[in-house]
Amino acid sequence: MSTIADLPRQQFQSDANRTANDAPRRAAVRRALSNYQTARDRTGATFTDWKSARASAATIKHEAVNHLDRYLEEFEQKFTARGGKVFWATDSKQARDYILNLAKEKGVRSIVKSKAMTGEEIHLNEALIKEGYAVVESDLGEYIQQLKGEPPYHFVFPCMHLRRDEISDLFHRELGTAKTDSPEELTMIARNVLRRAYVDADMGISGGNFIVADTGMISITENEGNARLTVGLPKIHVALIGIEKVVPCLADLALFLPMLATAGTGQHLTGYNSMYGGPRQPGEIDGPEEFHVVFLDNHRTRLLADPEQRDALHCIRCGACLNVCPIFKNIGGHTYGTTYQGPIGSVITPHFRGLEDWKHLSGASSLCGACTETCPVGIDIHHHLLHNRRNAAAQKPAAGEQLLWKAFSFLMKRPALYRLATKFAPLGGLLHPLVEGTAMDPVASWTATREFPAAPQGSFRERFRAHKAAKAELVKKGGVQ
Amino acid sequence: MNQNRGDREAILGRVREALREEAPLKHPAERSAGGEPTTAHFREWLPPVGASIDERFALFAKLSESLRTELHLCADMAEVSAFIKKLAEEGNWKTIALHTGELISPLILELPPQLSPLLLQSGYDKDELEACDAGLTECDLLVAQTGSVCVTSKSAGGRVLSVLPPHHIVVARKSQLVTDLTEAYASLATKYRDAYPSMISFITGPSRTGDIERILVLGAHGPKRLTVLLLPS
Structure with a gap:
């Protein structure tokens, strides 16, 4: 899915990746804040x-x-x-x-x-x-x-x-x-x-x-x-x-x-x-x-019309929340792609520019609460990030996401079909190396920094059934009361 | 403003609409006896200063030192004059910009002959002021809690005399030293009532920047040096 709406998020992800791996730049930022x-x-x-x-x-x-x-x-x-x-x-x-x-x-x-x-x-x-x-x-x-x-x-x-x-x-x-x-x-x-x-x-x-x-x-x-x-x-x-x-x-x-x-x-x-x-x-x-x-x-x-987050307008732009933010220190200011960077920027930008395009900023937080603790006017910054996440989830999701959930629910309502699908899961594991690391890799965001786990041999239900059968066999042999 | 009436009303309308639902107050300040939140007490949460004039002065001197404001006590106007002469010689000054005033006017006649004064009056030449080696002004107040010099466009020869020349010299009396910003604002309110000068500025040390690797450099734009010459009350 590559729509216009995805652009700020894509820019954020690629810039975050690049900056997080740019050790000299991170050292400069760390030194400036030391x-x-x-x-x-x-x-x-x-x-x-x-x-x-x-x-x-x-x-x-x-x-x-x-x-x-x-x-x-x-x-x-x-x-x-x-x-x-x-x-x-x-x-x-x-x-x-x-x-x-x-x-x-x-x-x-x-x-x-x-x-x-x-x-x-x-x-x-x-x-x-x-x-x-x-x-x-x-x-x-x-x-x-x-x-x-x-x-x-x-x-x-x-x-x-x-x-x-x-x-x-x-x-x-x-x-x-x-x-x-x-x-x-x-x-x-x-x-x-x-x-x-x-x-x-x-x-x-x-x-x-x-x-x-x-x-x-x-x-x-x-x-x-x-x-x-x-x-x-x-x-x-x-x-x-x-x-x-x-x-x-x-x-x-x-x-x-x-x-x-x-x-x-x-x-x-x-x-x-x-x-x-x-x-x-x-x-x-x-x-x-x-x-x-x-x-x-x-x-x-x-933003004023949202009583829950209205206190974000109390901000006096001191920048303290940026200075203490572990995310800011690692991804840097330009990655946000916003006028106001850091935790407070992540709270207010979705209100100024639209939640759908900027909801990804709410995820740019470890929810450690350092921003809230340091804010001199007591803005509940990290909770507002959670509020934005909740509000984004309540919004109508993107078409691709909707389709995915529909397919999932279709499958879950049909046990026979579901069982069939699980049979094919290991096949995905076999085919994955063919696309791994390429643009076609559907789980690229996972495999960029981690190993993709191999699909287990057999589903839980199959193993449960096999276990039960083995136990029954033991009982029949008279070994177990 | 009339052309903008519509947008003004639209913005105020949106504000009023937005405020129909009240927002919770998450960090209420102390409550008064009547149960209303009060902020009148914030003064006591700020850094303490000390009640006596000596404590006030000691703090101002300590902060001046850390701010690199050069503070000198002068017994009388003759000492002020001599100090300025010394600075002028050390810095090889040619021109000094100044304004008229109770403390400044008597100094004009005492300036060394090689130092020409630029008396700032309405319609001065900006280039001439920019080329001056120093600026000499009075001030409204000195603030102990923050080590600040408070100038206004009325007390200090306009808006830029105190900030354009590379060396700013302030002549003040010890009686102008107030405890904190709260007292400073109260004092300005009494002095000017409803006719505030168009600029009030709290100057806290010489011009400074830390924009390059957060390393302190003085004199980013205006005064590289700030000297306060303090006369007795």
């Missing part, structure tokens, strides 16, 4: 009570997400009163078109972008570049991935899978710089390119970590300062944000900012945490003339 757990535990231990802080965070996000309409409207009212504009985008295309039209209308030529997973989600860069705009990613990791022509590997650490020599070769090829094995020198190469980009850009595009309802602000968390420059220098700022990112009050950030930093990287606080409430205000010396916030639904309301 200090994470220690740093996170050390910083987490400075909290008076991490678990209670987590319960507070979960409660605040529960309040925000379960009254989403009210908070979005409150934000809009406060934000527009200070000169900002809000655009509500139902899907990717609407969001892209709005930004494209804005760029056209304002005579924009070059665009600088800070990290926004929503941008990846709607394929914004491709659309802008196709229309002739120069778009530069300014986060170092994103910049490297952009030069490489690859999506981010991890939504917090975009190029964690690359070694410094690979980055040096990439810069040498794309920018003509001398090769070096110093991360510092590599960072300075990017710094010099990007400083020009901020000064020259007419438009800055960002994401947003939090939408603050009571003051009409968006909050951006970053380490490098690239987002500060992206939304500080160009004359137009566009922030593309998923509608679920709401917190009710500015003061709530006093909890969320330290938790995001601790869970994400093990820092007490990320380098720059900035709140933006409107474009340049009267009396200020700089800042954009226009500030547009694009609210992205893109099927988030579909």
Whole structure:
């Protein structure tokens, strides 16, 4: 069965196979994550009570997400009163078109972008570049991935899978710089390119970590300062944000900012945490003339409509569940084929893109629960994977699977036919070596890593009958009472 | 926004429809006496700071050190001036960008003659600012719990003076040091009421990245160095 619907699953399986056998790549990923757990535990231990802080965070996000309409409207009212504009985008295309039209209308030529997973989600860069705009990613990791022509590997650490020599070769090829094995020198190469980009850009595009309802602000968390420059220098700022990112009050950030930093990287606080409430205000010396916030639904309301999994919208995208996930460490970020990788991506992607095509992600879990345990906002991640499995099973299965079950049930209802079929089973074992390892092998996914067991001599029923007969023979001989 | 009215209503409609069935609260925070979940207590779950000004300062100094923020105590404005002069000589600075303010203005006249000031005003030249060797600003607050410097577009010469030049120097008073982010937000709310500046930023150490093999590199984009010069209250 090779239908279009199978493509994400097939891509997942072949990529998972390849990555799991790529020892150097796995070593690079392992090395990148080697200090994470220690740093996170050390910083987490400075909290008076991490678990209670987590319960507070979960409660605040529960309040925000379960009254989403009210908070979005409150934000809009406060934000527009200070000169900002809000655009509500139902899907990717609407969001892209709005930004494209804005760029056209304002005579924009070059665009600088800070990290926004929503941008990846709607394929914004491709659309802008196709229309002739120069778009530069300014986060170092994103910049490297952009030069490489690859999506981010991890939504917090975009190029964690690359070694410094690979980055040096990439810069040498794309920018003509001398090769070096110093991360510092590599960072300075990017710094010099990007400083020009901020000064020259007419438009800055960002994401947003939090939408603050009571003051009409968006909050951006970053380490490098690239987002500060992206939304500080160009004359137009566009922030593309998923509608679920709401917190009710500015003061709530006093909890969320330290938790995001601790869970994400093990820092007490990320380098720059900035709140933006409107474009340049009267009396200020700089800042954009226009500030547009694009609210992205893109099927988030579909997930919202599932009360059982609604808490998946509490996610603050810290990436902690990826960092602790044994599956992520072995198959890597690109294998998922999704915007949001790892356990949380496996939960939400089927809601965003369709369960039938993405149900295989629910199987990409050992159900060890490390993701759930580490989540700073208490999302029940591994149980949601089980929920997705259950929901997928309840859906109408694919035609091939249906046929298989029909054949099975036909056989099981007809004992004579069943007995006949078991007689032929060893024949399958004899014929199997002819196709083993080829595309025609019906049990290829088993035999790729294991021996196929030989069919037993005779069925259980035959052996049972033979055993009974042998016993009766013994009794008849008078040996047994 | 009018052209978008339909989609706005459609999205809000879907949200309201989706929320008709309530979702369970799986990790309830502490409950108040009235039985309602309360989050007002989260402040006490966060890392403790200590009640006295000395404890606050000790923590800020400790975190500054681990963040590679260079913290210096200055007895008076003359010492601040001398320190900036020393930094300028060491770094062979030619231009320093700054803004006017209670703590900065008196320093302008004291700058060494070879160091020309770029006074940031409305409509400054971006290229000129980009070429500056250092940026000198005031701030709103310092936060002990996180080792952060809180600047706003009002207190620190706009949005980018504190983040574009390669060396950011902050002049502050010890009385600006608050306990934690909760106190910082409360203090900002009192100070600005409904007229918040368009940017509030908590700066925690110089610009940093770990994107290449998770190895820490300072100065990914903006300040490679962050110096805090602290005057007595």
